[in-house]
Amino acid sequence: MSNRLRQTPSQTLGPFFAYGLTARQYGYDFDQLADGRIARDDTPGLRVRVAGQIFDGAGSPIEDAMVEVWQADADGHYPDAAAFDDHNAFHGFGRCGTGADPACRFVFDTIKPGGHDGQAPHLNVILTMRGLLLHLFTRIYFADEAAANEADPVLALVPQARRDTLIARLVEPGLYRFDIRMQGDDETVFFDV
Amino acid sequence: MSGFSRLQRDVQPGLIDPGYKSTSLRGPKSPLIRIPHRLGETGGPRFGAGWVGAQDADLTRNGRCNGEPLGERIIVTGRVLDEYGRPVRDRMVEVWQANAAGRYVHKSDQHDAPLDPNFRGSGRCVTDGEGRYRFLTIKPGAYPWRNHPNAWRPNHIHFSLFGQGFASRLVTQMYFPGDPLLQLDPIHNSVPVDARELLIARFDIEATEPEWALAYQFDIVLRGPDATPMEA
Numbered sequence: 001m002s003n004r005l006r007q008t009p010s011q012t013l014g015p016f017f018a019y020g021l022t023a024r025q026y027g028y029d030f031d032q033l034a035d036g037r038i039a040r041d042d043t044p045g046l047r048v049r050v051a052g053q054i055f056d057g058a059g060s061p062i063e064d065a066m067v068e069v070w071q072a073d074a075d076g077h078y079p080d081a082a083a084f085d086d087h088n089a090f091h092g093f094g095r096c097g098t099g100a101d102p103a104c105r106f107v108f109d110t111i112k113p114g115g116h117d118g119q120a121p122h123l124n125v126i127l128t129m130r131g132l133l134l135h136l137f138t139r140i141y142f143a144d145e146a147a148a149n150e151a152d153p154v155l156a157l158v159p160q161a162r163r164d165t166l167i168a169r170l171v172e173p174g175l176y177r178f179d180i181r182m183q184g185d186d187e188t189v190f191f192d193v
Numbered sequence: 194m195s196g197f198s199r200l201q202r203d204v205q206p207g208l209i210d211p212g213y214k215s216t217s218l219r220g221p222k223s224p225l226i227r228i229p230h231r232l233g234e235t236g237g238p239r240f241g242a243g244w245v246g247a248q249d250a251d252l253t254r255n256g257r258c259n260g261e262p263l264g265e266r267i268i269v270t271g272r273v274l275d276e277y278g279r280p281v282r283d284r285m286v287e288v289w290q291a292n293a294a295g296r297y298v299h300k301s302d303q304h305d306a307p308l309d310p311n312f313r314g315s316g317r318c319v320t321d322g323e324g325r326y327r328f329l330t331i332k333p334g335a336y337p338w339r340n341h342p343n344a345w346r347p348n349h350i351h352f353s354l355f356g357q358g359f360a361s362r363l364v365t366q367m368y369f370p371g372d373p374l375l376q377l378d379p380i381h382n383s384v385p386v387d388a389r390e391l392l393i394a395r396f397d398i399e400a401t402e403p404e405w406a407l408a409y410q411f412d413i414v415l416r417g418p419d420a421t422p423m424e425a
């Protein structure tokens with residue numbers, strides 16, 4: 001530890017990130033690295049939409065959060081550096097602000113990832129917002145993968161009573177609902193990665 | 194599989210901070226659950242040099258409509274390193290900021306200060322082989338916010354970095370030396386006192402362009418792939 005440089009401290013994203021990080025989504029004249037459309041037209045795999053709201057400790061939906069997702073492809077492989085040389089390839093990365101949707105939802109259109117390294121299919125999530133000084137990590141698992149979830153070594157670290165907060169509900173074929181609760185009895189599990 | 198060095202809690206802010214009101218309903222209260230390195234995600238998005246356009250790093254040009262933006266031109270430059278001092282090469286840096294009057298382009302910014310038709314205030318660049326980045330921009334103005342009576346944010350530029358993997362992601366803010374608002378700012382003060390200096394750029398006469406713009410240097414240290422043996 002002794003010879004290590006000190007990390008740069010984190011600060012909040014603040015409320016005004018839209019024209020910097022998610023400009024196209026919010027209608028500003030700038031492009032953005034990624035949006036909620038993670039799967040390309042030709043990406044192999046089962047098409048799914050994962051959407052949800054983020055609730056604060058008073059139960060109000062949060063309108064100035066940004067959600068980022070990093071996921072494997074349908075075979076369970078994460079995109080490598082070379083995939084990013086092709087702008088139209090599957091990058092496994094999505095970014096969505098919650099302020100462009102009337103209900104403050106984030107929406108990702110993607111393919112269901114394959115299991116990776118003995119873990120159940122999941123999306124890795126980074127969550128940032130005004131009022132959060134340090135971004136949070138969580139995971140989105142899928143309700144219709146019960147057997148894989150049961151065997152997942154990360155879910156196994158989570159007390160049984162809280163595991164449901166990490167599992168997206170299947171609303172209808174192809175549509176999953178995943179709400180995030182910042183506080184309260186069903187506070188979402190966040191990870192120290 | 195090795196993992197990333199852990200977050201240094203002694204330099205980082207907490208999730209609920211009494212001075213910064215919005216954290217009270219947004220910071221989670223349950224302890225984070227630690228994922229052992231062997232189960233963590235070591236990859237991450239790799240946005241490199243192919244992802245920046247010619248004017249993306251020049252905020253004095255990339256939002257022009259019919260003239261030059263108003264305000265003091267500045268150069269903001271620095272190196273992105275990991276904790277072991279290794280340069281973080283060919284990795285994305287995104288920035289956004291208020292204009293010289295302290296106003297953001299954002300729709301919900303209600304501050305009664307003028308927008309500048311020639312300044313958008315967002316940009317990006319990719320670090321070079323030594324981990325260096327460089328932006329040209331306009332010095333951002335201070336602006337009021339409603340956290341407490343007569344609350345003002347110090348001049349700052351928002352930074353977003355990816356680093357080498359999902360765990361090395363950083364969202365932060367760069368401040369300017371000598372700003373009298375710093376000691377009054379709950380967001381800056383959310384960081385442990387000894388670490389606050391890490392967020393303040395250094396005036397850098399060497400990087401200045403004579404007759405054109407002053408320069409500030411802001412080095413950034415990210416979590417890197419851990420050189421120590423795998424933890425349990």
Ligand SMILES: [Fe+3]
Binds near residue numbers: 014291346
């Ligand atoms: Fe700001």
